[in-house]
Amino acid sequence: MFRIPALITVLLLSGPLLADSAIEVQQAWIRESPPTSRVLAGYMTIINTGAIPAEITAVSSPDFSRAELHRTRIEDGVASMVPIDSITVPAGGRVELEPGGMHLMLFDPGRVLQSGDRVRLEVTQSDGASVTVEAPVIRDSGGSDSHHHHAH
Ligand SMILES: [Cu+2]
Numbered sequence: 001m002f003r004i005p006a007l008i009t010v011l012l013l014s015g016p017l018l019a020d021s022a023i024e025v026q027q028a029w030i031r032e033s034p035p036t037s038r039v040l041a042g043y044m045t046i047i048n049t050g051a052i053p054a055e056i057t058a059v060s061s062p063d064f065s066r067a068e069l070h071r072t073r074i075e076d077g078v079a080s081m082v083p084i085d086s087i088t089v090p091a092g093g094r095v096e097l098e099p100g101g102m103h104l105m106l107f108d109p110g111r112v113l114q115s116g117d118r119v120r121l122e123v124t125q126s127d128g129a130s131v132t133v134e135a136p137v138i139r140d141s142g143g144s145d146s147h148h149h150h151a152h
Pocket residue numbers: 070071081082103104105149
């Protein structure tokens with residue numbers, strides 16, 4: 001009998017601690033690509049409403065065989081992309097994944113994705129918590145970085 005109150009206390013404490021790293025994903029979208037593309041780029045804004053930093057370690061989607069976190073690196077005026085292990089979102093802050101910056105690289109779509117389609121994306125943190133969002137596929141008029149971006 002003695003140990004039960006202590007166990008309950010621990011359970012009560014664990015709730016608020018997990019909630020501290022709460023993230024929200026907004027404005028997620030995937031850039032429409034030619035139907036033969038095996039790699040698509042995705043973007044989103046990740047907001048951390050919690051009191052401790054959140055570390056995004058993975059993204060997955062039922063519509064793609066795998067996904068990576070990438071950043072764009074510019075060296076001698078030439079842009080290239082490098083995979084990154086994680087993205088840290090500061091407490092109370094936000095990180096934008098946007099064309100020319102950090103982005104999602106989505107590999108091997110299971111269906112042809114066209115403007116207007118919606119894709120489910122699951123964003124997972126280092127503590128195992130995850131957020132699922134629906135990202136529309138959008139035809140982008142093509143900014144300056146829309147072409148080198150797919151040069152894998
Ligand atoms: Cu990339």
